[in-house]
Amino acid sequence: METPPDQMETHLVPDPESGIIPAPEDELITQAEDKTEHIPFRPVESSEPFPPSQPETMSGTFPPQDMDFTPPMNTMPPVETPPFEPTPSSEYTPSSVTPMDSEPRKESSGTLKIVLIAFALILVGTLVGVLAANFLPSMSPLPSAPPPPASETPSDLTPTSDLQTVDSIDYSFTVQIPSSWQIVSAGEFPYLFQYQAPDESTFEILVQDLAAGTTLLEYLALQDQIALTAFEGKPSKNVISSTEITVNGIAGIEREEEFLAAGLTGRTIYIPGKTKIYSLSFVPGSTTIPVVSSQTYEAKQTIIDSFRLTGTEGTVSYTCPTTEFVDCLPDPSGVANPQCQPDFLSWAKANCPGFQGAAL
Numbered sequence: 150m151e152t153p154p155d156q157m158e159t160h161l162v163p164d165p166e167s168g169i170i171p172a173p174e175d176e177l178i179t180q181a182e183d184k185t186e187h188i189p190f191r192p193v194e195s196s197e198p199f200p201p202s203q204p205e206t207m208s209g210t211f212p213p214q215d216m217d218f219t220p221p222m223n224t225m226p227p228v229e230t231p232p233f234e235p236t237p238s239s240e241y242t243p244s245s246v247t248p249m250d251s252e253p254r255k256e257s258s259g260t261l262k263i264v265l266i267a268f269a270l271i272l273v274g275t276l277v278g279v280l281a282a283n284f285l286p287s288m289s290p291l292p293s294a295p296p297p298p299a300s301e302t303p304s305d306l307t308p309t310s311d312l313q314t315v316d317s318i319d320y321s322f323t324v325q326i327p328s329s330w331q332i333v334s335a336g337e338f339p340y341l342f343q344y345q346a347p348d349e350s351t352f353e354i355l356v357q358d359l360a361a362g363t364t365l366l367e368y369l370a371l372q373d374q375i376a377l378t379a380f381e382g383k384p385s386k387n388v389i390s391s392t393e394i395t396v397n398g399i400a401g402i403e404r405e406e407e408f409l410a411a412g413l414t415g416r417t418i419y420i421p422g423k424t425k426i427y428s429l430s431f432v433p434g435s436t437t438i439p440v441v442s443s444q445t446y447e448a449k450q451t452i453i454d455s456f457r458l459t460g461t462e463g464t465v466s467y468t469c470p471t472t473e474f475v476d477c478l479p480d481p482s483g484v485a486n487p488q489c490q491p492d493f494l495s496w497a498k499a500n501c502p503g504f505q506g507a508a509l
Contacts, residue, residue: 315342320356321460327448349434350443357426365421365487380410396420396453400490415440422462467493469501474508
């Protein structure tokens with residue numbers, strides 16, 4: 150009769166090498182579980198690798214393979230490693246770490262200080278110089294006080310400081326021109342007054358006799374006839390245009406004329422007096438410069454505003470027309486009739502019996 154397994158006695162055989170009789174299976178499991186529950190966990194703080202555990206060799210009779218079996222846990226005590234303390238190094242010191250740009254900043258700060266000091270010295274020197282110039286006595290003698298200006302009456306004052314006055318008692322006229330103009334001819338032709346501007350353009354005043362009873366138009370027609378053969382039997386000038394102009398109440402004529410001998414084109418204003426004709430000419434200094442762009446012609450308005458007839462030429466007498474009407478139709482030659490001026494027409498209506506006016 151066979152004995153049931155639970156009643157069979159287990160005979161433990163001692164280990165042939167160690168001679169230790171292993172504990173029963175139930176005790177081994179219980180001890181292993183007890184050890185597993187009570188072993189505290191401690192982290193290994195070591196730089197050395199933990200040696201691998203060697204499996205324990207057990208001898209004896211083991212239960213069958215179909216039974217639950219839990220091998221014993223490794224009961225090797227944990228290795229305690231002392232805490233890591235960094236080794237001091239002479240190469241790494243917190244106090245020795247400095248920013249990379251600390252030296253350039255020190256140099257920049259020093260340069261800035263030098264610049265500020267230099268600027269301050271210059272400023273102080275300038276201030277001292279100004280104070281010395283204003284408050285210290287000068288080594289040179291003080292200028293004497295200018296004499297008080299003499300009292301002036303309005304008639305003694307010159308109109309402007311940049312004008313010069315041309316006043317001729319012999320030829321009974323006065324006019325003002327820019328002071329920068331230089332006289333060209335003086336005394337060679339008493340009846341000719343010629344001045345040159347900085348751009349080499351010229352201004353001329355030509356005074357010629359006017360026959361009694363001769364009008365301005367008649368005078369100009371006679372002069373044009375003479376000019377036809379005046380230049381070695383050839384024309385000396387060519388009339389380009391003619392317009393009316395009034396100079397301080399006197400009816401005159403302005404003409405654009407080409408001076409053939411010189412190759413220049415200028416403008417001339419003809420002003421009649423009682424016994425003389427005054428020709429005011431503006432001539433450019435070069436053939437490439439138009440007369441209207443010359444400095445002399447640019448002063449035209451100043452000249453005609455200041456031109457005056459004086460002495461016996463100051464009072465111009467009119468002659469009554471021989472007909473009831475004055476022909477004021479445009480002339481084909483472009484020459485205007487001075488009797489068509491408003492001043493003359495007003496005088497003729499008031500002083501000439503039977504005069505009616507202008508015929509247009």
